[in-house]
Amino acid sequence: MSIKIPRVLLAELISHAMVDDPDECCGLLIGTGGVVDEVHRMTNVSTKPISRYTMQPGELLEARQKARLSGREFVAIYHSHTFSQGYPSRTDISNAVEVASTSNCHVIISLVEKTRPVIRAFKINGESEVTELIVETDGEPYRASD
Numbered sequence: 490m491s492i493k494i495p496r497v498l499l500a501e502l503i504s505h506a507m508v509d510d511p512d513e514c515c516g517l518l519i520g521t522g523g524v525v526d527e528v529h530r531m532t533n534v535s536t537k538p539i540s541r542y543t544m545q546p547g548e549l550l551e552a553r554q555k556a557r558l559s560g561r562e563f564v565a566i567y568h569s570h571t572f573s574q575g576y577p578s579r580t581d582i583s584n585a586v587e588v589a590s591t592s593n594c595h596v597i598i599s600l601v602e603k604t605r606p607v608i609r610a611f612k613i614n615g616e617s618e619v620t621e622l623i624v625e626t627d628g629e630p631y632r633a634s635d
């Protein structure tokens with residue numbers, strides 16, 4: 490399984506993560522059939538944004554309506570890890586079950602190595618099982634070192 494994110498949007502994800510650093514950023518990847526065509530930034534309203542993210546409910550509703558009107562869907566939810574690797578934390582896994590109606594695909598941008606951001610994607614199912622997805626960009630598997 491894979492998620493397709495054009496290079497220009499991967500750059501957009503990294504720049505969002507860097508702007509909000511050291512807080513976690515969050516947002517939505519919008520598109521159709523596993524192909525992302527828009528990065529939609531959301532406000533992280535968590536009271537502990539350095540290690541958690543919570544999307545603003547009003548913004549989420551608005552984004553959902555906008556996506557629906559344009560015949561698209563939420564392909565994934567994204568957030569950053571500013572001090573840890575790009576793998577879902579225990580909190581991410583338990584939250585994933587709650588936000589499953591939004592999307593069960595999660596993209597994480599890790600800034601643990603500031604000069605070498607890493608983007609990874611995962612599916613988290615209702616049983617809290619995590620499966621890594623291939624991030625495909627411009628027809629090729631994405632590698633952080635590119």
Ligand SMILES: [Zn+2]
Nearest residue numbers: 570577578581
């Ligand atoms: Zn996380």
